[in-house]
Amino acid sequence: METRELRYFVAVAEELHFGRAAQRLGIAQPPLSRAISQLERRLGVALLKRDSRSVTLTEAGAVLLREGRAALDAVEAAEHRARRAALAATGRPSVVLATKAGASSELLAKLLHAYAAESGSVDVDVVLCGPGEQERLLRTGRADVAILHHPFDDLTGFDTEELLTEGQVAILPAGHPLTTRTSLQLSEVTELPDLPLPRWPANDGTYPDGPGPEAQSHSQLFQLISLGRTLLIVPDSARSQLTHDLVAVPIVDAPEVTTVIAWPPHSRSRAVADLVRAALRR
Amino acid sequence: METRELRYFVAVAEELHFGRAAQRLGIAQPPLSRAISQLERRLGVALLKRDSRSVTLTEAGAVLLREGRAALDAVEAAEHRARRAALAATGRPSVVLATKAGASSELLAKLLHAYAAESGSVDVDVVLCGPGEQERLLRTGRADVAILHHPFDDLTGFDTEELLTEGQVAILPAGHPLTTRTSLQLSEVTELPDLPLPRWPANDGTYPDGPGPEAQSHSQLFQLISLGRTLLIVPDSARSQLTHDLVAVPIVDAPEVTTVIAWPPHSRSRAVADLVRAALRR
DNA sequence: TGCGGCGATACCCTCACGGTATCGGTCATG
DNA sequence: CATGACCGATACCGTGAGGGTATCGCCGCA
Incomplete structure (x- = not known):
């Protein structure tokens, strides 16, 4: 075939x-x-x-x-990885790390800092992705390593190491009635008539049907929340990006999110191995 | 490409x-x-x-x-799995299980028995493979499940469940001096001048160089051991197949062998899932 | 120095793949 | 119920990618 x-x-x-x-x-x-x-x-x-x-x-x-x-992903990956291997052999070698835009930037900063301090470290090209896009980059060989989030991303076929497990919080506009609570149930926030969940573009670029507003980026979303149009359910660490008019409330029964570092199996790259070790050392 | x-x-x-x-x-x-x-x-x-x-x-x-x-394996797998899906949809569905010839037949028998007793179980085509061949069958979609052996087989990219972990023994001809020992070191058996390790055909069908005899099957090997021409290092459970003129001696520092049941990720087959559950129930 | 082995090049031919035109079947509509 | 619109299949044609044979150029070796 x-x-x-x-x-x-x-x-x-x-x-x-x-x-x-x-x-x-x-x-x-x-x-x-x-x-x-x-x-x-x-x-x-x-x-x-x-x-x-x-x-x-x-x-x-x-x-x-x-x-x-x-x-098809595997074929594309073969092509990209061969090209990247040739570049690494001639010019200055580098690693492409894919991560979700606006997610756990603290973790990422520490990781990059720890790796850069190592001897023999190479340039790290950080690619900021939309949701779920990192997986695609890794599967098609356009990235060498990625920061993924279980259970949102599909980790099958990758080698992974867990970096961080955390609960999730609801991001609400300041002043909303629920912001007085110290914790919430998932069922209390998923079906709010006044704050419908936002809709993300699917892989083909189309939006699913629903009442919520359409959004492409985190900054858009935060603005929409400020305007009282939607709410967001995100891992705990996203709190660090909150502005004054947003409030985070823990959701006790939301599934835990595990941040992992993932790379394709059989990766022979020393840079990837070093990066993973640096990530595990925190 | x-x-x-x-x-x-x-x-x-x-x-x-x-x-x-x-x-x-x-x-x-x-x-x-x-x-x-x-x-x-x-x-x-x-x-x-x-x-x-x-x-x-x-x-x-x-x-x-x-x-x-x-x-290429992935492309071939897509082809085979599509064909098998069509067969399963029209004719009688079945599962292809690949396992190493002459390995832990007891475990396999129990597994098949337990699965066959389930309601809704389908025919299981058992394919007996040469060493390392199961992995290939699974990667190219010619098998749906396989019994693999860590660390010999490469499990990356598969979903797996561990079934059994065991030590390894040396299979020696009866009467050999080492058969008086109750345990051995790996170094004592790998470089014996009188009993060189046998040579297996590589993937391309050629044999590596070396002093040992060439062999394709376990039965051949057992015969060669009886004749005092070679020895074999195998997982503990292979003892059950010993004949009277062969002796097994544990090797204390050999790496442990884990028998796992493996299947391709994203497998939607209920039969595979049932088979795995049956295997885990013993 | 000639010979043999091996990859590259030159040149030709065929058919697979893509294009246009059109058919046949089915649903929607007045 | 007739007609138009839609959609996949079929018919037919042209081009170029890919395969074949012959041969070259280079190198190691006897």
């Missing part, structure tokens, strides 16, 4: 529409139809059910979508 | 010889040369050093070999 065929299938499986998928791929619709049915013939397996008027995945199609995405 | 290019590169990187690699791939040498240099041009990276008379890997080439193998 060629990666081109996989890319084509994944596009169709995600769009569930040959026309849109073809547009996304930059080709015409007929060759796409042909490529997919050829793939099905070669695999000897029906991947899509072309019900007139709508396209749906078969069981096998759903499996190939999941596994195919992983395979 | 297309999988064809990756396959070509991996072949050359493994053979370190364009002619042989081309032969292995079933194409002529010139198109292979072209494909590789084209790949290098597109990546903007030198992968091979064509020293006159010999081909060697560059730093980037070594990385691409490692990562490329993993990527």
